[in-house]
Amino acid sequence: MTCVIPGFNAFSEDLTIEGELAGTGEYIGVTGEGGGKAKFTEYRDLKEHGGFYGRGRFDLDAPDYFLRFNMTDPGYTDQYYDLEGGMYGKFKLDLFFDEIPHNVTFDAKTFFLGAGHDVLVGTPNANVATWNTFDYSTERKIYGGSLKFDMFKPFFFDVSYTSEKKDGIKPAGVFDFDTFGSLFEIPEPVSYLTNQVNLSAGYSQNPLFLSFNYFYSRFNNSNTYLFIDPAALTAPDNLLSLPNDNDFYKLAFKGAIKLPFNTRFSTNISYGKGTSETTFVPSYDGKVKRYNYDVILTSNPIRCLDAKFYYKYYKWDNKSDVDPAVVEPSFFTYRTATYGTDFGLRLPYRFYFTAGYKYVDTKRSFHQAPGEELPDNKDNIFYTELKWNGLDFMDLRVGYERMDRQTIWPNLIAHYTPDNPARMFAYQAQDMNAFNAYIDVYPIDNLNIGFGYKYKKSNYEGDGVAGGVAGPGFFGLKKDQRNDFNFSIDYVIGKIAKVFGYFDFEKIKLYQDQFSLEVGAPWQVDQRDITYGFGIGADIYVIPNKLTFKFLCNYVNANGAADYSLDPATFGLTGLPINLNQWDDYTKYGIGFKAIYTVTKNLTSWVGYAFERFKYSDDQLNNYQYVFADSFFGAPGTAYLTGAYKNQSYRANIVFAGASYKF
Amino acid sequence: MRKYLLLFLVFSVSLFVLLVGFNFQSDAIADNEYVGTDTCKGCHKDYYDSYAKSIHAKKAIPGSPANREGCESCHGPGGVHADKGGGKGVAIFAYNKKMSPMERSAKCLGCHRDSRHLVNWDVSRHKTADVSCDNCHSVHWATKGKNLLKAPEPDVCYTCHKIIRAQVNKQSHHPINEGKVKCSDCHNTMGTFNVKTMLKADSVNELCYKCHAEKRGPFVFEHPPVVENCLICHQVHGSNHSYLLDKKTPQLCQSCHNVAFHQTYPFNKQDTFTGTKPFFKAGLVARSCRNCHTNIHGSNGDLFLR
Numbered sequence: 003m004t005c006v007i008p009g010f011n012a013f014s015e016d017l018t019i020e021g022e023l024a025g026t027g028e029y030i031g032v033t034g035e036g037g038g039k040a041k042f043t044e045y046r047d048l049k050e051h052g053g054f055y056g057r058g059r060f061d062l063d064a065p066d067y068f069l070r071f072n073m074t075d076p077g078y079t080d081q082y083y084d085l086e087g088g089m090y091g092k093f094k095l096d097l098f099f100d101e102i103p104h105n106v107t108f109d110a111k112t113f114f115l116g117a118g119h120d121v122l123v124g125t126p127n128a129n130v131a132t133w134n135t136f137d138y139s140t141e142r143k144i145y146g147g148s149l150k151f152d153m154f155k156p157f158f159f160d161v162s163y164t165s166e167k168k169d170g171i172k173p174a175g176v177f178d179f180d181t182f183g184s185l186f187e188i189p190e191p192v193s194y195l196t197n198q199v200n201l202s203a204g205y206s207q208n209p210l211f212l213s214f215n216y217f218y219s220r221f222n223n224s225n226t227y228l229f230i231d232p233a234a235l236t237a238p239d240n241l242l243s244l245p246n247d248n249d250f251y252k253l254a255f256k257g258a259i260k261l262p263f264n265t266r267f268s269t270n271i272s273y274g275k276g277t278s279e280t281t282f283v284p285s286y287d288g289k290v291k292r293y294n295y296d297v298i299l300t301s302n303p304i305r306c307l308d309a310k311f312y313y314k315y316y317k318w319d320n321k322s323d324v325d326p327a328v329v330e331p332s333f334f335t336y337r338t339a340t341y342g343t344d345f346g347l348r349l350p351y352r353f354y355f356t357a358g359y360k361y362v363d364t365k366r367s368f369h370q371a372p373g374e375e376l377p378d379n380k381d382n383i384f385y386t387e388l389k390w391n392g393l394d395f396m397d398l399r400v401g402y403e404r405m406d407r408q409t410i411w412p413n414l415i416a417h418y419t420p421d422n423p424a425r426m427f428a429y430q431a432q433d434m435n436a437f438n439a440y441i442d443v444y445p446i447d448n449l450n451i452g453f454g455y456k457y458k459k460s461n462y463e464g465d466g467v468a469g470g471v472a473g474p475g476f477f478g479l480k481k482d483q484r485n486d487f488n489f490s491i492d493y494v495i496g497k498i499a500k501v502f503g504y505f506d507f508e509k510i511k512l513y514q515d516q517f518s519l520e521v522g523a524p525w526q527v528d529q530r531d532i533t534y535g536f537g538i539g540a541d542i543y544v545i546p547n548k549l550t551f552k553f554l555c556n557y558v559n560a561n562g563a564a565d566y567s568l569d570p571a572t573f574g575l576t577g578l579p580i581n582l583n584q585w586d587d588y589t590k591y592g593i594g595f596k597a598i599y600t601v602t603k604n605l606t607s608w609v610g611y612a613f614e615r616f617k618y619s620d621d622q623l624n625n626y627q628y629v630f631a632d633s634f635f636g637a638p639g640t641a642y643l644t645g646a647y648k649n650q651s652y653r654a655n656i657v658f659a660g661a662s663y664k665f
Numbered sequence: 666m667r668k669y670l671l672l673f674l675v676f677s678v679s680l681f682v683l684l685v686g687f688n689f690q691s692d693a694i695a696d697n698e699y700v701g702t703d704t705c706k707g708c709h710k711d712y713y714d715s716y717a718k719s720i721h722a723k724k725a726i727p728g729s730p731a732n733r734e735g736c737e738s739c740h741g742p743g744g745v746h747a748d749k750g751g752g753k754g755v756a757i758f759a760y761n762k763k764m765s766p767m768e769r770s771a772k773c774l775g776c777h778r779d780s781r782h783l784v785n786w787d788v789s790r791h792k793t794a795d796v797s798c799d800n801c802h803s804v805h806w807a808t809k810g811k812n813l814l815k816a817p818e819p820d821v822c823y824t825c826h827k828i829i830r831a832q833v834n835k836q837s838h839h840p841i842n843e844g845k846v847k848c849s850d851c852h853n854t855m856g857t858f859n860v861k862t863m864l865k866a867d868s869v870n871e872l873c874y875k876c877h878a879e880k881r882g883p884f885v886f887e888h889p890p891v892v893e894n895c896l897i898c899h900q901v902h903g904s905n906h907s908y909l910l911d912k913k914t915p916q917l918c919q920s921c922h923n924v925a926f927h928q929t930y931p932f933n934k935q936d937t938f939t940g941t942k943p944f945f946k947a948g949l950v951a952r953s954c955r956n957c958h959t960n961i962h963g964s965n966g967d968l969f970l971r
Binding site: 066 | 719723726765785792797828871881884892893924926937941942956962965
């Protein structure tokens, strides 16, 4: 190859060609059940007992044009190819193909035949050993390209297209609502095709920018519904509707003009329409119109002052229709109007102060269902930040944000019936305070140390109804508090080594106040989630430019819990454990060593070892049972599960060796 | 009252004059001359070589430094710098802390202002936060790949966004560390009309639907918070809970739903697989509420999203 390519590895004035071909042989030993083996390869194609993984790069660079090619893992389900080329200053073409696996659980089980298809046949039975196995796994294959024309500057034209095919199986569930008999976790077929095209044309030259954009997306699902054998479920529960075909297009105009005093006016106006249909309800005509208007005025009239004023209007207007004799229509529509301003002030001694205010007005309604209602919200948001880099060896930043959310119910008492005293935290009145501080220190050259802290607390307030009277406070999420702390260090020790490390800590506390209508008594739950992680690594240049040792270690630990406060006697739980102490608890760590030897200027080889461990425990999945007796709405029944997300723990050893050739 | 008003006015005007005067101080070096790229190369060969290999050295691009003053297009005239025998930042524009972020960015914007990729730079959160071009990009020491980044994504973003790094490291995450999703797939770091988050769409949901079009609908039976904002239930970068949920089910659902039947019950340890006094195990184990309410994003078959 080097004989064929002219000017190999040489920087000639006319043409530069360089590239790299690399291959790594890996032996992988994984210990774990189906859930663990899937978790190990969640987004990767790492074959048990290993394989040979390639990587390639080709760069051709001439004074007027260029061509680049990249590929990783050819032949595997996470392979990637990208070809880019063009003429400088004139046009650029990019073509790519990408595969993304998502593995959830291998060797899931079901008594049904037909996993992955739209018909499931089988008679419920508890003989799990005879059940059929399949994988909960999906794979995306995406190909596309883009073309950017700059030939007629200041005019430009861009076009891009992507097509994504997603296939596989994901978990779903169906239940016998007629007789309250059985519950089935089932494999849902995934066979989606999404095609998207984007066109953009415009003019860009100071002081004016204009562009017109068209976006179109079409989603197709090969399966309309999933049919379940009547031996398991009777109609209508044995027909599960699947995501319906839909499409969406958007027309947009964007413009910007520079005005005197370093001021700029920008606008974005777009209209979109989405449609959908379904054979489940033939009279349904799904239609959504969506409007978006943005205007922003920015100004930097004097060097020390940045100012910004902005307004955004967004409306999602569901104009769907359906025969009311078949389905009672209730189509959700909302709109938001945002008004905001912020200022940045450059102060003496390298202080930079910013402050801003934003008002968001959200209105919600239901098309063709005036009786339904959700509240409107008015949010007042204030934020401020002070940044200081007055010392050459330190940067400091502190910030604060506050949000006050008001909730307006058109008819609060009518909505809060004894049957529905829900708070609906997403819409309820809220006051939120957030504080953050960051400091980066560079005491000597090549040493960076960073500390950061972020605190956020949301209190959900607002009115509810008790005894037919509106008043403060009600059920649901009441408090959400989060603390984040992080530390990082990077240090280059001359030409000897480079070390780096980081530490992250997060604590989340949630508090909910609830009322059980089944038992007629209140209860509360405190959830906490504590996560900490660290990473350390080092590159040691044993023989500079010849022999390098690399070391990397990553560790994450999460510990969650849900602690209940209730009267055990009222709930019939006297003397019994209630709290959930294994609540998405896991430890994930990996350690790796790699020795890299530069044989020649072009040839490099390496050998290494890596270990990965993921240990997961959760009360919702521990001591898993595929079949168990349950009580559905007071009636006895049976639940049949398939093992989705079961036993995700794994341990993996990887030994690898490889080489690369650069030309 | 009038006295205080007068005092306030005098103070404001003085402060204004001081700030304006302070900000109009010029760092310009008088009587400086261009010396040519070959002179720069004499002392800075490594920098010259990296420049020569970069896109900035392409004469085919109108207005590129190769068609202008070469190195001095960005660093300013080097006459005085050379006469003084060089030195870091001596009589030359150097991309270091001696120059403010605004000054460093202004150098790049001098040529790139007309680019359609930078049309929203003035509205971007990065500009408001005083992030300069050279915080992320490097003409001389860019990593292999697009856009002259100092490090590949997401590492270059993690330099400042460390909390995002912590989230992406969690067990349920978008495949960012695996290299299948990049920060720039969702965010335009040069600014968009989504002022704070710089999303590449007019709303959160429109962005999500580009990869998750099966959730776009519209559906016959909708779940309003799904239609309004995916982030009501999901954490986008990473979560300890499956499906990138912000909170675990059933408590997530019980944050909003409290209607009679089964929703209002405190599903606890007794409702696990080994519980001896369960109320309704399927309300807690496996996928919890979604064991039955499987079409949680919207259904065409059932009002209760089944």
